[in-house]
Amino acid sequence: MTLSKELKTGTKKSHSAAENTKFVASFLRGVVDPEEYRKLIANFFFVYRAMEEEISKHHDDVAVAVIDDPALYRTQALEKDLAYYYGDNWRSIIQPTEACQQYVNRIREVDKMLLIGHHYTRYIGDLSGGQILKGIAEKTLTLPEGEGLHFYDFNEIEDAKDYKNEYRATLDALELDQSQIDAIISEANYAFKLNMYMFDEIQGNAGKSLWTLFTNWIKGIFK
Numbered sequence: 001m002t003l004s005k006e007l008k009t010g011t012k013k014s015h016s017a018a019e020n021t022k023f024v025a026s027f028l029r030g031v032v033d034p035e036e037y038r039k040l041i042a043n044f045f046f047v048y049r050a051m052e053e054e055i056s057k058h059h060d061d062v063a064v065a066v067i068d069d070p071a072l073y074r075t076q077a078l079e080k081d082l083a084y085y086y087g088d089n090w091r092s093i094i095q096p097t098e099a100c101q102q103y104v105n106r107i108r109e110v111d112k113m114l115l116i117g118h119h120y121t122r123y124i125g126d127l128s129g130g131q132i133l134k135g136i137a138e139k140t141l142t143l144p145e146g147e148g149l150h151f152y153d154f155n156e157i158e159d160a161k162d163y164k165n166e167y168r169a170t171l172d173a174l175e176l177d178q179s180q181i182d183a184i185i186s187e188a189n190y191a192f193k194l195n196m197y198m199f200d201e202i203q204g205n206a207g208k209s210l211w212t213l214f215t216n217w218i219k220g221i222f223k
Contacts, residue, residue, distance in 0.1 A: 081151050134152035
């Protein structure tokens with residue numbers, strides 16, 4: 001089985017769990033709270049900035065360098081959305097939530113090879129279900145045309161399906177042993193959990209989410 005197939009299979013349960021969080025499930029039903037949504041966009045800014053900065057640091061590693069494509073970058077798109085949702089002085093207003101900061105810290109500290117798991121989890125999702133979420137947000141948030149949804153626009157990618165196939169082929173061409181593959185899948189599952197904690201926190205379940213994060217961390221130490 002190839003890396004891309006193992007990633008898909010190995011994160012299937014986590015993917016389903018993320019889709020069934022209260023925040024995402026409500027979103028998919030067309031229930032989108034404007035304040036919660038702009039908090040999400042603010043959190044994403046910190047997450048994607050961290051990921052894109054860390055990935056770009058490791059071009060000495062072929063496995064990381066081959067997935068670093070500026071066509072995927074979301075930071076500038078998020079900056080445009082934040083200027084709409086918070087105003088021109090958005091940088092002095094937004095702060096990462098606690099769960100978001102945990103997510104950012106993980107991206108900053110993790111071994112460079114494991115960044116592949118984070119990269120796959122977010123960008124493949126953005127090119128897939130993210131496009132469905134864009135349509136829902138467009139209908140429910142009554143946004144001015146061309147505002148507030150830049151995050152979902154991949155203007156340099158002509159065909160998302162073709163791009164995802166090429167991305168998977170790139171992953172499959174990496175020369176990794178099974179222990180490395182297993183570690184990437186484990187990290188991708190953890191990335192899903194970090195996203196879920198962030199979603200829960202946005203909806204006011206911060207205590208529960210961060211306690212779960214802490215206990216999982218403790219379990220990891222004593223494995």
